Amino acid sequence: MKAVILGAGAMGHVLRDMINETEGIECLGMIEPLNGEKPGDIAEDADVVIDFSNPENLAMMADFAEKRKTAFVIATTGFSPEQVHVIEEMSKKAPVVYAANFSLGITVMLKVAADLSKALGDSFDIEIIEKHHNKKLDSPSGTAKMLARAVNHDEKYEQVYGREGNCKRGNEIGIHAIRGGTIAGGHTVLFAGQDEVLELTHMVNSKKVFAAGAIKAARFACEKEAGLYDMNDVLNLRKNSSAV
Numbered sequence: 480m481k482a483v484i485l486g487a488g489a490m491g492h493v494l495r496d497m498i499n500e501t502e503g504i505e506c507l508g509m510i511e512p513l514n515g516e517k518p519g520d521i522a523e524d525a526d527v528v529i530d531f532s533n534p535e536n537l538a539m540m541a542d543f544a545e546k547r548k549t550a551f552v553i554a555t556t557g558f559s560p561e562q563v564h565v566i567e568e569m570s571k572k573a574p575v576v577y578a579a580n581f582s583l584g585i586t587v588m589l590k591v592a593a594d595l596s597k598a599l600g601d602s603f604d605i606e607i608i609e610k611h612h613n614k615k616l617d618s619p620s621g622t623a624k625m626l627a628r629a630v631n632h633d634e635k636y637e638q639v640y641g642r643e644g645n646c647k648r649g650n651e652i653g654i655h656a657i658r659g660g661t662i663a664g665g666h667t668v669l670f671a672g673q674d675e676v677l678e679l680t681h682m683v684n685s686k687k688v689f690a691a692g693a694i695k696a697a698r699f700a701c702e703k704e705a706g707l708y709d710m711n712d713v714l715n716l717r718k719n720s721s722a723v
C-alpha cells in the first residue's frame with residue numbers, strides 16, 4: 480500500500496516514522512500545504528492519502544478525491560458543520576475514513592460513555608474535561624465534541640463551554656478545555672451523583688497511538704468502495720452494539 484501524508488507537522492512526522500517501520504505500507508512523501516504543495520505533486524500512484532493537517536486543506540482534498548478516487552484517511556480536527564458536509568460529499572467519490580480520534584481506547588470509550596449516560600443521566604450531572612498540549616489550535620477537542628454527542632444522544636442537555644461568574648448549573652453538560660505543555664491528549668467524562676462520582680478517563684502517552692490507528696484505517700479504506708467510514712467500522716465494533 481502506497482501512502483501520501485498531507486501535513487508535515489508533528490503528527491505527519493510521527494506517522495512517517497511509523498510507516499517506515501511497518502511492513503506492507505510505503506510512504507511516497509509528506510506534503511507541506513503551507514509551502515504550496517498538493518497531493519497531486521507526488522501522489523501519482525498513491526493508494527491512500529492520510530491527512531493530519533488543517534481544515535483549510537479540505538477543498539484541495541475534495542478536488543483530489545473527485546479526480547483520482549483515491550482513498551482518504553482524514554484525521555484533521557476542527558471542521559465546521561459545512562466542512563463536514565463537504566467530507567460527506569467527498570465520500571460519494573472515494574472511500575473516506577474520518578474520525579476526530581484514531582485511538583482504540585477512545586473508540587471504545589465513546590460506546591461506554593453512551594451506555595453510562597443512559598444508565599445514570601437522570602440522576603447524575605455529566606461534565607467533560609479534555610487536556611492537550613499548548614500548540615493545539617481547536618478547543619474543545621474534536622474528541623470532546625464526540626463524547627458530548629455520545630452522552631447527549633437524545634439531545635436533552637444544553638452544552639456549556641467553561642463557566643465564569645454567577646452561573647447556576649442547569650440541565651447541561653459542561654465541557655472544559657485545558658491547554659499546557661506537551662500533553663498528548665486526555666479526556667474525562669465525569670458523572671457526579673449524590674455523594675458519589677464515577678469518572679471515565681482516557682490518557683494518551685504518545686502521538687504514536689494516533690499514527691497506528693491511522694495506518695489501520697488506511698488499510699481498511701484501501702479495500703472499501705466509496706463511502707464514509709469511522710473507527711467503529713475499522714475496528715468492526717458496530718455489530719451487536721446499541722451505543723454506535
Ligand SMILES: NC(=O)c1ccc[n+]([C@@H]2O[C@H](COP(=O)([O-])OP(=O)(O)OC[C@H]3O[C@@H](n4cnc5c(N)ncnc54)[C@H](O)[C@@H]3O)[C@@H](O)[C@H]2O)c1
Pocket residue numbers: 485486487488489490491510511512513530531532533535536553554555556557578579580581582689
Ligand atoms: N484524529 C486524530 O486522532 C488526531 C490525533 C492527533 C492530531 N490530530 C489533528 O491533526 C491535525 C494536525 O496535528 P499536528 O499535531 O500535526 O499539528 P501541527 O501544527 O504540528 O501540523 C499542522 C499541519 O497543518 C499545516 N497547516 C497549518 N495551518 C495551515 C493552513 N492555514 N493552511 C494549510 N495548512 C496548514 C501545517 O503546515 C502542518 O503541516 C490537527 O487538526 C490535530 O487536531 C488528530
